Amino acid sequence: MYALKYVQPKSVKEAAAFLAANPEAKLLSGGMTLIPTLKQRLARPTHLVDISQLAELAKIEVKAGKLVVGAGARHHTVATSAVVKKAIPALAGLAAEIGDPQVRNCGTIGGSVANNDPAADYPAAVLGLNATVVTTKREIPADKFFQGMFTTALNDGEIVLRVEFPLVKRAAYSKFHHPASGYAMAGVFIAQVADGVRVAVTGAGPGVFRWKEAEAALAKSLKPAALEGLKLNSSNFNSDMHADREYRANLVRVMAGRAAAKLSGKK
Amino acid sequence: MAKITITVNGVKHTKAVEDRTLLVNFLRDELGLTGTHVGCDTSQCGCCTVHVNGRAVKSCTMVAAQANGTSVVTIEGMAKKNKLHPIQQAFSECHGLQCGFCTPGMIMATAGLLKDNPNPTEEEIYKGLEGNLCRCTGYINIVKAVKRSAKLLRGKH
Numbered sequence: 001m002y003a004l005k006y007v008q009p010k011s012v013k014e015a016a017a018f019l020a021a022n023p024e025a026k027l028l029s030g031g032m033t034l035i036p037t038l039k040q041r042l043a044r045p046t047h048l049v050d051i052s053q054l055a056e057l058a059k060i061e062v063k064a065g066k067l068v069v070g071a072g073a074r075h076h077t078v079a080t081s082a083v084v085k086k087a088i089p090a091l092a093g094l095a096a097e098i099g100d101p102q103v104r105n106c107g108t109i110g111g112s113v114a115n116n117d118p119a120a121d122y123p124a125a126v127l128g129l130n131a132t133v134v135t136t137k138r139e140i141p142a143d144k145f146f147q148g149m150f151t152t153a154l155n156d157g158e159i160v161l162r163v164e165f166p167l168v169k170r171a172a173y174s175k176f177h178h179p180a181s182g183y184a185m186a187g188v189f190i191a192q193v194a195d196g197v198r199v200a201v202t203g204a205g206p207g208v209f210r211w212k213e214a215e216a217a218l219a220k221s222l223k224p225a226a227l228e229g230l231k232l233n234s235s236n237f238n239s240d241m242h243a244d245r246e247y248r249a250n251l252v253r254v255m256a257g258r259a260a261a262k263l264s265g266k267k
Numbered sequence: 268m269a270k271i272t273i274t275v276n277g278v279k280h281t282k283a284v285e286d287r288t289l290l291v292n293f294l295r296d297e298l299g300l301t302g303t304h305v306g307c308d309t310s311q312c313g314c315c316t317v318h319v320n321g322r323a324v325k326s327c328t329m330v331a332a333q334a335n336g337t338s339v340v341t342i343e344g345m346a347k348k349n350k351l352h353p354i355q356q357a358f359s360e361c362h363g364l365q366c367g368f369c370t371p372g373m374i375m376a377t378a379g380l381l382k383d384n385p386n387p388t389e390e391e392i393y394k395g396l397e398g399n400l401c402r403c404t405g406y407i408n409i410v411k412a413v414k415r416s417a418k419l420l421r422g423k424h
Contacts, residue, residue, distance in 0.1 A: 006269055006286040006332040028333075035328045036310055038287075048286075050333060076322070100398025101379060102313060105322040106329070180311070182397065 001038040008050045012159060015051050016136050019157040025049050027159065029072060029111035032103050052108065057161065062087050067165040071110025075099070078109060088129065090171035094121050094189070097175055099182045110160040113145070116152045116207065118238070119183035123208035124173065128189030128200035131165045148207040168193050172262035174255040175203075178242060185243050186251035190218065190259045197222070199256065204237050204248045214256055222264040224257040271335040275300065276344030284331055291315045293331035294341060302342040302371050306400070313399030316372040316379075317341045323379030325398070342371035345378070353419035354378055354412075363412030365403035372399050377413050386417055 007025075009015040019025055026045035028034055029052045037043050051057060057072030060081050067087040069078060078084050079096035098104055098112075098121050112122040113133060126133065127142045134140075136159045145153050154160070168191045175187035184203030188211075191198045197218040199211045217226040234249035243251070269288075272281040275298060282297050294300045294317065303326060306314030310328040317326045318340040345352035351359065354374050364370045373396065380387060380395035387395060392413045401409060 001287045001289075003285065004287055006330060008332075008335075031329060031333070032310070035289075035330070039308070048330070052333070100313070101376065101395060102316055102323050102325045102398040103310070105324050105379075 001035075002041060002044045004038075004045055005047045006050065007047055008053065010054075012051065012054060012056060012136065012161065015049050015054075016157065016159055018047070018049055019159070022047055023156065027051055027114075029114075030074065030103075030107035032099065032107040032111070033115050033117065034111075051159070052106075057110065059162075060084060062167070065167055067091070067167060068162050069109055069165070070162050071108060071160040073109050075104035075107045075109070075112075076101070079104065087167055088165055088171060090173050090189070090191075091125050091129070091165065094125050094173045094175075097121065097173075097177070097182075103182075109163055113163065114152060114154060114160050116146055116150055117183070118149050118205065118207050119178070119181075119185070119203045121173075121175065121184055121187055121202060124184075124187050124189035124200045124202040125165075125171075126163055126200075127208050127210060128173075128191045128198050129165045129168060129171060130191070130193055130198055131163050133163055134161045135159060136161060143210075146208050151207070166193065170263050172259040174258035174262065176251050176255055186248055186255050188252060188255040188259045190214075190256070190263055192222065192263065201252055201256075204234070204252050206236055206238070211252070211256070218260060222260060224260040224264070227253065227256050227260060269332045269335070271332055273331070273334050273336070274338040276340055286330070286332060288331045289327055290317070290319075290329045290331045290334050290339075291326035293334075294326060294339070300341050300343050304368055304371055306368065306372070311400065312369065312372070313376055313396075314369050314372040316375040316399065318375060318379065321382070323376055323398075340375075342374060345374065352378075354381075354416040357415035357419055358409075358412040361408050361412035361415050363404065363409045364401075369399060369401045369403075373401065373409060377416055380413070381417055381420055385421060387413070389414075 025047035028048040028050045057070045059070040075095045075098045084092040171191040173189045176185045186204045187202045189200045199214040202208045213230045237245040239245040268283045304314040306312035315327040
C-alpha cells in the first residue's frame, strides 16, 4: 500500500467537510474491497477517512413502512438483526451469504452499494426491493443509483447515509456462489411489491439489472414454471475462466427458478 | 504516523506506527506476536484471523489504526498458564492439522463460530470456516476438531 494518512472523523458532517477539502481522500467503511485494492496499489488516495465507527450510520429500524438500514451496518449485523429478519427476511438471508464470516464482521451495506461490484449481493436486494439510497446530498431511487460496473450515481464527496427498503409482501434471493471467492456467479432477487414483481440479477452482467421479461411473467404467476422459455438478453454478460456467457445465462434462469420456488413454496 | 493504543491479549500497547500499517504487521512486527500468520495477504486464506472486540476478522485486511481503542485477541491469547484452550486441545486430539500454518487462523475462526453457534451442524461448520483455507488436511479432521471443540466448550468430554 502506498503511504497515506488515516483520519477518523467524529461525525458524518466532519467526514463530508474533510472530503470536500481533500478531493483525493477516500472513505473507508468495512474496507473489504478498499484495503485489498490499496494493497495491490490500484488506488492511491491521500487519506483514508474512516466512517465505520460512526454510531449515527449504524442504526437499523422500521419507520413509516420502510426498513431503514444505516450505511455502516455490518453484514453480520444485518444477517442476525431481529428487526431485519421480521421486516424482510430475504434481506437478512442475503447478508448471511456474503463472503465469509470474517468479511461479514467487517463489510457494510453502505460500502457494498457505493462500490457496486458487479458480483456483489446487496445491489440485487436494493434494486429488487426498489429501495432508496439516502446520501448527504439527496435521495436516489435504486433504478437511478446503479449505473454499471463499479459505477453509481454518487458524486465526489457524497456519502451514503442509509438504505430505505419498502416493506414488501414477499421476497426471495437465490445465489450461485463462486466456490472460491463467495461472490455471486449469478444471484437473483425477486420481490413481490405493491404494483407487481421486481426481478434483479447480479453477478451475471456488467452490473446489477432488472430482468423485465421475468417481472412480467411472474406478475401473472409466481411459480417457477412461469419463467420457462423467457427471453434473457445475455449479450453483455461476463465471460471468464470461471463461467462463460452461456453458462452464466443458464445460472440466472436456474437461480430465478429457485427464488420463485422459495416465494411460491412450489418446486 | 498514527499513535494507537490497542489492548492485545489483555495487555495495553501504545505505539506510533505508519498510517498504512496493517493490523497483522502491527501484531507481528511491532509486538512480536508471530502466531498470527500471513498466508495469502489477499484476505482469502484466513491465516491472519484474530478477534477485534470479540469478532473474528482478517488482520491483513484492516489497518492497525482501525483497531485503535479496541481489544484484540490473537492465538497467543488462547492458552492460559500453559494449559491449552479447549479448541487447541481438540485440534491436537483430532489431528486437525498437518503443517500447522493455517491452524492459528482456523482456531480463531472456530472460536468465532462457536461463540455465535455453540453446537453447529457439519454444514454449519463448513459455512463457518468458509473464510479459512487449509492446503494439507482436506478439512476432515478440522471439522472433527471443531465438533470436539464444541463438546469440550459445552463441558462434555
